[in-house]
Amino acid sequence: MIVAKRKKIPEIFDAVKDHKNVLVLGCGTCVTVCLAGGEREVSIISSALRIASRKAGKKIKVNEFIIERQCDNVFIESAAEEIKKNDAVLSLGCGAGVQAIAERYPNTPVYAGLDTSFLGILESRGVWTEKCMQCGTCVLSDFGGICPITRCAKHMLNGPCGGSREDRCEIRADQPCAWQLIYKRLKDIGQLDKISKEYPAKNWSTSINGGSRTIIREDHRI
Amino acid sequence: MNDKVFEPKIIAFCCHFCAYASADLAGSMRLQYPSGVRIIRTPCTGRLEVEFYMRAFENGADGVLVAGCLEGGCHFIDGNLFAKKRVNSTRNILEESGIEKERLRMVNISAAMATNLVTVINDMVNTIKELGPNPIRKSIDGSGGEYKEFETLNSQK
Numbered sequence: 160m161i162v163a164k165r166k167k168i169p170e171i172f173d174a175v176k177d178h179k180n181v182l183v184l185g186c187g188t189c190v191t192v193c194l195a196g197g198e199r200e201v202s203i204i205s206s207a208l209r210i211a212s213r214k215a216g217k218k219i220k221v222n223e224f225i226i227e228r229q230c231d232n233v234f235i236e237s238a239a240e241e242i243k244k245n246d247a248v249l250s251l252g253c254g255a256g257v258q259a260i261a262e263r264y265p266n267t268p269v270y271a272g273l274d275t276s277f278l279g280i281l282e283s284r285g286v287w288t289e290k291c292m293q294c295g296t297c298v299l300s301d302f303g304g305i306c307p308i309t310r311c312a313k314h315m316l317n318g319p320c321g322g323s324r325e326d327r328c329e330i331r332a333d334q335p336c337a338w339q340l341i342y343k344r345l346k347d348i349g350q351l352d353k354i355s356k357e358y359p360a361k362n363w364s365t366s367i368n369g370g371s372r373t374i375i376r377e378d379h380r381i
Numbered sequence: 382m383n384d385k386v387f388e389p390k391i392i393a394f395c396c397h398f399c400a401y402a403s404a405d406l407a408g409s410m411r412l413q414y415p416s417g418v419r420i421i422r423t424p425c426t427g428r429l430e431v432e433f434y435m436r437a438f439e440n441g442a443d444g445v446l447v448a449g450c451l452e453g454g455c456h457f458i459d460g461n462l463f464a465k466k467r468v469n470s471t472r473n474i475l476e477e478s479g480i481e482k483e484r485l486r487m488v489n490i491s492a493a494m495a496t497n498l499v500t501v502i503n504d505m506v507n508t509i510k511e512l513g514p515n516p517i518r519k520s521i522d523g524s525g526g527e528y529k530e531f532e533t534l535n536s537q538k
């Protein structure tokens with residue numbers, strides 16, 4: 160899922176402070192699960208904005224609304240009425256959600272309330288970790304299901320770098336060395352021979368480095 | 382602001398199993414605490430959400446006191462420990478929003494600690510008197526922070 164975190168209130172307030180009616184729009188999917196932009200966070204951030212607005216001597220009316228998914232036109236439709244009633248939207252969706260709303264409402268200013276951070280998983284209660292940087296050519300099958308692109312600080316395909324200490328990455332001691340994990344995993348599943356395979360340099364043109372990406376499925380188009 | 386005019390309006394969320402019982406006991410013992418403190422009984426401080434605190438301040442509360450069981454003594458094992466974390470994170474959001482974080486405080490009280498409850502309430506009242514009224518009250522009711530019923534403040538939102 161997409162993992163995001165709340166921006167600080169002064170930054171959010173600064174973005175919306177010149178509007179009279181602001182709709183704080185939550186999203187019921189990824190950002191609800193990572194506790195950044197769901198129903199609760201809409202309520203908390205709205206309260207904070209009302210307080211900040213009164214503190215600044217302004218009378219911003221902050222309204223709250225949540226839709227199931229902000230990155231999908233079908234769901235955005237259900238917010239149409241609410242959006243029309245307000246001068247601006249503070250989206251608590253991920254970056255895709257914010258942009259989907261903005262594209263749909265060309266005359267309504269839309270602001271981002273979250274910092275969209277990464278594609279990851281819930282590691283344990285209150286802890287999210289990054290697992291995939293969407294390189295566009297997945298190599299997980301060769302590395303025992305552990306991504307060296309995302310989880311090795313040097314994105315090495317022919318690791319390890321040789322700098323790890325115990326099982327820790329030399330770049331960040333709070334992270335395990337991805338190559339240590341890959342080695343152990345390949346050994347556990349009886350595929351250690353894969354580690355001696357030499358990988359050619361990665362073609363990054365399928366990643367974001369090749370520009371923003373589009374997938375077209377002709378068989379599904381009408 | 383003159384202390385006589387400013388009587389802090391404080392919401393005290395009291396856990397049913399400890400602080401609320403001790404408030405009851407304080408009553409039986411005829412112990413006095415300022416009348417601006419309004420006690421709300423909660424099944425456990427772990428039931429209290431960040432939203433509750435934010436709404437209280439948004440509607441003009443000068444302070445919010447959260448009173449749960451002694452650590453290790455929660456009726457639901459660790460509700461008060463969760464509450465402590467939530468109170469701490471709310472204090473940060475309040476500060477970001479422009480409300481002094483000292484206005485929100487959590488204390489741990491057992492059902493028998495009636496005198497302690499009165500002490501922490503008085504402590505809280507003193508802190509709030511030093512801080513003055515909730516800084517946003519002025520813009521809600523235009524009174525400059527004098528006493529006003531919450532219901533009235535709410536309806537003006």
Ligand code: SF4
Nearest residue numbers: 291292294297298306
């Ligand atoms: S190899 Fe690429 S697509 Fe596969 S998990 Fe790693 S970053 Fe994601």
Ligand code: SF4
Nearest residue numbers: 311320328329336337
């Ligand atoms: S120590 Fe391991 S994870 Fe860190 S950069 Fe080297 S190979 Fe990559």
